[in-house]
Amino acid sequence: MRKLGIVALGAAAALTLAGCASGDAGGGSDENATIRVWLVGTDTPDTARDYLVKTFEEEHPGSKLVIEEQAWDGLVDRLTTSLSGSDSPDVVEVGNTQASAFTSAGAFLDLTDQYEDLGGDDLLPGFVEAGTYDGKFYAAPLYSGSRLVFYKKDAMEAAGQTVPTTLDEYVATGAALAAANPGKSGIWWPGQDWRNALPFIWENGGEVAVPDGDKWDAQLSSPESIKGLEEVQQAMATASVAPKDANETSPEVGFCDGTTLQLSAPSWVKFSILAPVDAEAPGCPDQEANLGVYALPGKDGGAAQVFAGGSNIGVSAKSAHPDLAVDALKIILSDEFQTIYAEGGLVPAKLSLADKLGTDEVAQAIAAAAGNAKLTPASPRWADVEAARILEDLFVNIAQGGDVKTLAEEADKQIEDILNS
């Protein structure tokens, strides 16, 4: 086991510390320092990254800012090991539902004094809440991404379907598309993708977990949630030919090779789909005219309550140059930087910049979806539920046609075990 421990830590470290920071021998000196910023996933556009590096290095001659891109997969694990170490990154992005695991553990620097400078009450309120613990402000909003449905206009037309206006119609449309095109997905839904299942639970009146005194009561096996989960199972069975145990990364692959006719994904997936053919992750820009988009409809019409994905960003409590790191954070929350997010189809961290999203179809759909977005249970231990992959396992089992009630009861027990431990 001692070796196991080393293997585990080694694997984490190897994946994590891709580039070790060039040193900062004098702890107090901010001259010629290197600030390491961890951005997660590919959602942050290159123009925004360049802007951040350039602006920071102009404002702090001699100092450097290095952006290290991390993967969403296993992020909580990596942050736990790296933020607690002596080689901690200075500024880190973290998923909004994961933030409280770190704010509650004291991993982030207290930014309460900087709140006004960072944007004050103009910051997205739900995300400020996610980054606040015990009355102190630790992690600022970075951006919010809403989930949209992307579809192929020609396939929709050929199958004689129109854009659905209720959640039931969405499943029916997906099934009709799949029936009209054997071997293709009317709704591409790989088994591990639980975030797209949440609207089905919420729209049917269910919840994942609700607070009960100082405990949490998991609700996946409530009659309302079961109804939603059964609809998910039906959609997976009748509309999707995606692997029942795969994860939801790279949705553009199936969309571009023609096997996916419709899918629900974060709004920035539009840019993955329309990426140049010779890009590292190639897309299919020729589909631009054929790419339709709408906000997932709710049970009774209107926009469904979708999962409000997004990120918070904080400064590591172990940062060797906290002042420089806060300066970098201010650039990230500046209007200029956040406008680049808005133009890239992400909801910016400031309410006042919402109009930068534009007025096209996607922007309207984003606005509709963001207006009705909802979060996972606000417990510091929710990140552990995600890290234990309970929901991934649940939906892989549901995708395989397992008994929804039994599976949901098992998952409820596991979730309560973690949230209440």
Add this chain to the structure above:
Amino acid sequence: MTTVDQDLEPAAPSAVEGERLTAPSGGKPQRRGRRAAGFTPYALITPAIIVLAAIVGWPLVQLIITSFQEFGRAQVFGAPPSWVWFDNYIDVFTDPVFYGVLGRTLLFAGACVAVTMVLSTLIALMLVRLPKGFRMLLTVGMLLAWAMPALTATIVWGWMFDTAYGVINYALVNWFGLAEFDQHQWLINPLSFFMVAGIIVVWGAVPFAAFTLYAGLTQVPGEVLEAAQLDGAGGFARFRLIIFPYLKPIFMIVTMLQVIWDLKVFTQIFALQDIGGIRAQTNTLGVYIYQTSIAGGDFGHGGAIAVITAVLLMAISIYYIRQVLKEEEL
């Protein structure tokens, strides 16, 4: 023969029945030299012990301490831990999930070791026979497999077994006409998951075992084999009665190493779970420790499981090392 002449030096084999070839008993400078060394061996081993104590011993002590504490993410970032003594161990030993993981790990490791040993023995025997050119080709091929990092290998194998775009499904459907393998999900069934994981583990382990056994095979005296052949011993009899006894210590050491490696397998399972499959049904000890400790932020329970695993591995190792030592005393 061992009982009568205990005071004699170990004998070299002789062609004459009962004869013992021993070195002249006068002088023995080497024995005096050994006594005189006294301090030197300890001085020589000290640097190694210091390094081991620092990079293995200290973390081990830390781990044991953690396993007796309630140690969560807040403690990682500096909050003082509280002592719970054996609570973590009691929780682990009363958790049916742990026994599931343990049983799965033992079965998986056992199967992998058996397959690895059989395959590498066959390959080692083949290496002896092959003409030089082919032997070089096979050696280079195996070296490449051995040099491939486990993570890379797992991702490549994972692609090959991919549901929608994998070459295995493609070949089975288009070349062998097995239509039921269209979109076949190799990782969703735990048994099938472990078959894929087993292929990756065995593929990575065979080269080392095969090279080691091949090195041993070159030391088996040709004249003994030739004599056996003249006496009418077939290929299998020669292996069972001559080669295997000669190489028994090597077989035991390689098997022991494989058992230890396969019991603590981590990378292959961890990476494969990400590609597909149901984690709760495919966790092995290594992955389970990682999930409990680092992903789940519960270092106390994770530490307890890790200590239990360490004890298990040490018990197996000590048993095998004793066997090897006994073997050498004969």
